[in-house]
Amino acid sequence: MRVASYNVENLFSRPAVLNMKDNDHAAEILARIAELTELLKLKSYASKKKRIEKLHKEVKEYISINIRSSNAGRYLFSAESKLLMDGRTEWDGFVDLRRERFSEEQIKFTGKVIKEVDADVQCLVEVESADTLKRFNTDILAARFSDRIVIDGNDPRGIDIALGTVKATPILSARTNIFARDKDGLIFSRDCLEVELGLKKNRRLHVLVNHFKAKDRNKAQSDSKRKRQAAEVSRILKTRYDLKKDLVIVAGDLNDEPDSKPIAPLIKTPGLHNVFDLVDHPLDDRWTYYYGADRQYNTIDYLFVSEALREHVTAAGLERRGMWNLEQLTDGKEKPFKGIDSWKLAGSDHAAIWVDLDI
CATH class of the missing domain: 3.60.10.10 (Endonuclease/exonuclease/phosphatase)
Known part of the structure; x- marks a missing residue:
């Protein structure tokens, strides 16, 4: 046998960030996604707002943010990566990797x-x-x-x-x-x-x-x-x-x-x-x-x-x-x-x- x-x-299908030829570039993007994910766990985004918005702008084509419930609207970011909520207490959900077939x-x-x-x-x-x-x-x-x-x-x-x-x-x-x-x-x-x-x-x-x-x-x-x-x-x-x-x-x-x-x-x-x-x-x-x-x-x-x-x-x-x-x-x-x-x-x-x- x-x-x-x-x-x-x-x-x-595969996460888009993993489906690229340059592994080092992919690693950099994954590191930014990881940082963004951690920052989005903060009760208040006030002190990190600029950093969160910058990270989202850099990685948004590789991720989706799934909001399961919210008391502040349907979206966490605007199309221009402007943060629309004040902290984690306003929403429940997770950051996911977008996939390419x-x-x-x-x-x-x-x-x-x-x-x-x-x-x-x-x-x-x-x-x-x-x-x-x-x-x-x-x-x-x-x-x-x-x-x-x-x-x-x-x-x-x-x-x-x-x-x-x-x-x-x-x-x-x-x-x-x-x-x-x-x-x-x-x-x-x-x-x-x-x-x-x-x-x-x-x-x-x-x-x-x-x-x-x-x-x-x-x-x-x-x-x-x-x-x-x-x-x-x-x-x-x-x-x-x-x-x-x-x-x-x-x-x-x-x-x-x-x-x-x-x-x-x-x-x-x-x-x-x-x-x-x-x-x-x-x-x-x-x-x-x-x-x-x-x-x-x-x-x-x-x-x-x-x-x-x-x-x-x-x-x-x-x-x-x-x-x-x-x-x-x-x-x-x-x-x-x-x-x-x-x-x-x-x-x-x-x-x-x-x-x-x-x-």
């Missing part, structure tokens, strides 16, 4: 990657909702996955973790970890989704799908968050499973390199193995993401197997043909799917990864 992991960058071509290329990988168990990162995955499975994948699961995670942008399986590998149960906490609060930015799958001869396969905190301008804070997440997944593995006996896979986008300190607690978990190590896949050919601003080839998507699965690994690989500019990135060694001639048409900015298991 084949198990795969793929960050699909959402399936039908992907083109049909782009959605089809995302589906093409999944079809080419042809996995029995497909782990997915950045899925909008259960309904979105259901429509994608029906309309694009010809109902490939008989069982699917999506849990609303902790990310306010609506990028969740999901898993789909073919009929021969049914989902038996699932467990979310969105409420996992430590002394610093909620641990997971999205979730660590634990899914139990049924195999022949009444055996079980356990898959833990993750999407760790991304790197951002506050390096110390984001590194700390990923380290907490890595430590918690490791704790889950040690306390809920026997990696010498249980068939366990850890998958997903960990947003950091294999030799990084933040994800070391997971990487160094006894009895857990990177599938590319098991098949001697070249270290310089494991990259799954290209960060253009720094011209870096990043290995941030992973598949790990338990000691009990180690001897059953027969092959592992990557599917990068859904990425834009692939021919230039690989000096002509790899080419994208025909028709991906713009970054806006890429199936994702990540490669899909897969492992074959003889079980």
Whole structure:
């Protein structure tokens, strides 16, 4: 059987601020949106009025303000970004990110990657909702996955973790970890989704799908968050499973390199193995993401197997043909799917990864 992991960058739409080529510019806008959101929680806007209006003017094309109730009118800002209310006590609601719908071509290329990988168990990162995955499975994948699961995670942008399986590998149960906490609060930015799958001869396969905190301008804070997440997944593995006996896979986008300190607690978990190590896949050919601003080839998507699965690994690989500019990135060694001639048409900015298991 084949198990795969793929960050699909959402399936039908994406927050407009995230759907741009310049990641640094997107990060700046997100920081301003975060600041605006915090300032709008103030009981009185008097001392921060000019700053609030300036921020709104800078980010208004990327956000919408949803007012659920108000005693001061229907709008918080005028068209010119003039603040129309005096404080949070006058309204109840939230700041949301405006979404842009992907083109049909782009959605089809995302589906093409999944079809080419042809996995029995497909782990997915950045899925909008259960309904979105259901429509994608029906309309694009010809109902490939008989069982699917999506849990609303902790990310306010609506990028969740999901898993789909073919009929021969049914989902038996699932467990979310969105409420996992430590002394610093909620641990997971999205979730660590634990899914139990049924195999022949009444055996079980356990898959833990993750999407760790991304790197951002506050390096110390984001590194700390990923380290907490890595430590918690490791704790889950040690306390809920026997990696010498249980068939366990850890998958997903960990947003950091294999030799990084933040994800070391997971990487160094006894009895857990990177599938590319098991098949001697070249270290310089494991990259799954290209960060253009720094011209870096990043290995941030992973598949790990338990000691009990180690001897059953027969092959592992990557599917990068859904990425834009692939021919230039690989000096002509790899080419994208025909028709991906713009970054806006890429199936994702990540490669899909897969492992074959003889079980």
